Amino acid sequence: MSQLHLEHRVDVKHGDATPVTQGHTHKTNPDEVLLTDWRRTGDHAFVVRAHWPASHDFYATRHGMHDPMLLGETVRQTLPLISHVGYGIPLGHQLLWHDFRWELAPEALLAAERETEVELHITCTEVKYRRGRAASMLLTALGYREGRLFASSSTRFAIQDRAVYERLRGRYADIGLANARALPPAPPVPAPSVGRAHAADVVLSPAGRPHRWLLRVDTTHPILFDHPVDHAPGMLLLEASRQAAQTVTAPLSSLVVGMDTTFVRYAELDAPCRIHARRHAVDAAGRRRVLVTARQHDVEIFRNLVTLTGAPLG
Known part of the structure; x- marks a missing residue:
């Protein structure tokens, strides 16, 4: 991975954005939803905004800096969001992570005494369909803070309906039994x-x-x-x-x-x-x-x- 620097800028636009629905992030606790709104910018392109809290119980601010793992969780939440709102995947389908690569410029983690707004410019490529629905894709995201590029990531994942998931997982598909064991x-x-x-x-x-x-x-x-x-x-x-x-x-x-x-x-x-x-x-x-x-x-x-x-x- 090459080092990122903060030279590249984009104009930040907030119009025509749709608020993020909690269920589309697959988070139960609304306080853990980092994404705020999204908009489509192309057939396979989206802009998603998120907020990083000034303090967090797990992804804590240390040494005056945001936890870099907030980037990972922010991108992770975009996977179900884009699947549902961008490709019409019904709730209840399972997402399977294949790989995840990211890097960021550490100076962009400097935190003020308030939440930080970030913007992800997302492009989906290598989209494969099964029976008319998206079944896998490569999602690439560029992260911007105050219009400056600070992070890049790419992640490949598959989408499985419940029947396929249960067939592949066998006895492990039963959440109750899995937790009991x-x-x-x-x-x-x-x-x-x-x-x-x-x-x-x-x-x-x-x-x-x-x-x-x-x-x-x-x-x-x-x-x-x-x-x-x-x-x-x-x-x-x-x-x-x-x-x-x-x-x-x-x-x-x-x-x-x-x-x-x-x-x-x-x-x-x-x-x-x-x-x-x-x-x-x-x-x-x-x-x-x-x-x-x-x-x-x-x-x-x-x-x-x-x-x-x-x-x-x-």
Whole structure:
């Protein structure tokens, strides 16, 4: 990934926008909906606005900077939104993440004592249809703050109706049974060691070896498990990557500025998921990188190359 800078500007336009419906973000708690409105700008192009709160219980402002993972959650919420409003996908269909790549300019994370408005310019390509409905696509988003480009992302995902999903997932498609079989959350590593203030927000558990952990899955977490699901959410795996990468680069203070993620299989709730992190070669700009992988049933189910920069600016 190349470093982003804040030179490129666009004119910000707010007319003819439609308010975002909470259900179209697949969030149960309205306070967790980051998207505010959207408008179509082409057959496969959209502009979506979002707000980043001045404070958040999980994606906390630290060192005077917004949590970079807010970008990941903002883009994640656009996947169901664009599927529903842009391609007519009915509620109840399932979205399957294949990959997710993003990077941002850290100076754009500087937070004032108020919420921050961001704007995503979205283009959907490689749209494939099945029986007249969109079944998969590549969604690319450019993020702007005050008209300045600060982030880019791309994510490939599939859309499955409930019947297809249940056939593919088998017994795991039953949310009630999946949660009944869920392992209890393991003890957390010390919160400060992974950049967290509260033990409840730690998603790694000791595994007895350096740079290896068990994924700590707490299905009662109000943010990561906003509503019952039959598997570990993708945002939980991304947070585990962030926490693991920051541990590997300690004691240097670091800020995640990019991720290159591949989702191979679902992370199930009823079996241990093992997280491993190791240093990777620096990128072309000399920024540190850490490769984080997850394995379950001795099979790799997830990998994420995390890019980090130095101490926060604020």
